[in-house]
Amino acid sequence: MNILRTLLVVSSIFAVDAFAPVQQSTARLSSQLNVAHDDQHIVNRRDAGIKTAAIAASGVLAGLQVNTLQAGAEDAEGRLIEFTVENLGGEAGNTGKVVIRLRKDWAPIGAERFEKLTEIGFWDEARAFRVLPNFIVQFGINGDPTKQALWRKSIPDDPVKVSNKRGTVTFATAGPNTRTTQIFINTGNNVFLDRQGFSPIGEVVEGMDVVEKFYSGYGEGAPSGKGPNQGMIQAKGNEYLTKSFPKLSYFSSAKFI
Template sequence: MEYLIIFLLEFQIMNKTLITLFCCCCFLAASAQSKKSLLRNLEKNAPDSFLVRFKTTKGNFDVKVYKDWSPIGATRFYQLVKAHYYTNMYVFRSTEKYAQFGIQNDTALNRFMDKKTIKDELATHSNQRGIMAFATGGIDNRTVHIFINKIDNRRLDTMAHSKGFPPFGRVVKGMEVVDQFYGAYKDTITFKYQDAVMKYGNKYLEEHFPGLDKIKKARIKH
């Protein structure tokens, strides 16, 4: 009987290990597939204009993108949306001035895209309320982080460290949805914990910053 109990315990441990390994393999396979999808879509060229529907936990909003505003930025955004990059993603920054998102739950993709920077462009349109642009923290380092201006932020049109934050689109429907994103944490995550979120994904935000709203998905309407 004692040997039987030991055997059963060992079998349970082995079974759990196999399940864990299987889940890890599935995650790695999904991550690799997502990376392949991104690589394919990073070669695509954006049309002159297009409309993107964002579905969120607060409702839907639509963004009209104009390529001539920011050819490089609009093209990168088009590529990311086509690759379904903005899916299951928390709005980790929501203040009276901005709403920002762009960190994937897939941490391997975060590391991958963090190196896929694009060149700066001049801001040809002003960062007014409802305007969307890429976030940047230095010269030529725009990647995947998007912000929406909740007020007029014209100071962002020219910045000392870059050519400003060039808009590429405007919220044309559902700005009231953006205004409702959970904002209790304000800039805390951005300035203190962003690296941890990049490393651990959604589970870190869910554990330490409950209540955040989420981008369920973003898809091109036409």
Template sequence: MKKLSIALLLTLMIGCNPAIFKSKWTKEIAPESYFTRFETTKGSFDIEVKRKWSPKAADRFYQLVKYKYFDNGVFYRVVPEFVAQFGNSDTTTTKAWNKSKIPDEKVILGNEKGTLSFARGGKETRTTDLYINLQDNSRLDTLNYNDVVGFPAFGKVIQGMDVVTEIYSGYGGSSAQKTDVLYTDRKKYFEEFPKLDVIQKVYFINEK
């Protein structure tokens, strides 16, 4: 029985890991519209994505979901009445995806409450980390940050926004200031920030 339990545990652990990265994944094109479900420690919510809002962003998000990048991800920066930002703490996987940058695009869908957008730090730096707007943040539509104007949204929460607003925000931006620890020692990071919510899995669902 003990051997069986260990074998089962190993199987479950392997099944939860992201697939081994392949550069060809970054060339895949998403459907013109699709829906995803986030299952988190706070509950579930659904997001609708349309390529017309930000084609390159929609493609990258599609790729990340398809290859389970966000499974076991962390809402590491949740600022009340602003944004809930999330990513993955697997250093090897993240570095691989980060080598493929997403070209900058103009804002078509603004940063309304419930919309989803990639975080970035300058020209063509959108890669893997995203945020959900917790309120209308229209200033992000025209904000000139490191010579790039606006943060284009490409999806929006269509069900479960009440879950999103309940994601733990008590650490504010302090937990984001120590993401170097998250990437090197996840256990230690959660010892310091034990209340952060986690993404259990993200997957595609049929149109409602």
């Protein structure tokens, strides 16, 4: 990629807070425990009783240890979230599923924010307002401006531990330490974003073929293109999008699985 093209690509990725100066910047993007107990040398009932109690206690402890390990693994990697997507290809009734695994070991702060947003149903009816093939799919502005306004407080950046390769999920921002709710899925291997501080928080583990079908016909967003204006989405929500950009793909639901 030559220098001119790099500048054009980078300058086209941004997240806008309608209540702050508009900035253009890069998108800040069991073990198994088997306890064997073989007692062939129990001499009397007392010994047998002690051994039986020990076996039972060991089984309980083993079960607790397995549960702890499983919980620890889930806490490290994060939970699986299944998104139901509508309007694939811009066609009503065309649906699909996308499963994202959060990775707290990659980016704990960002993954926790995404998890909280999922818990309150933030993604429901949210449109993928910026879809640029072989680059990114961007979403994360709630269709209700009142609900969106509740999440204006930003979170600090996470250090970049993994690359923005195809399928990774990353926050879009308006500069350092300004992550709020906007997210993009990398549909290209955007490794040039790594050195600019964009830290993936998870990855698509199922449904990248569905992600590729998100409607992209509107192109780049305003003012650079003719697509949706982020400031207008912040202010008017789905009232603006459903009227002016009815073919956008969107999430009808998102749930933990």
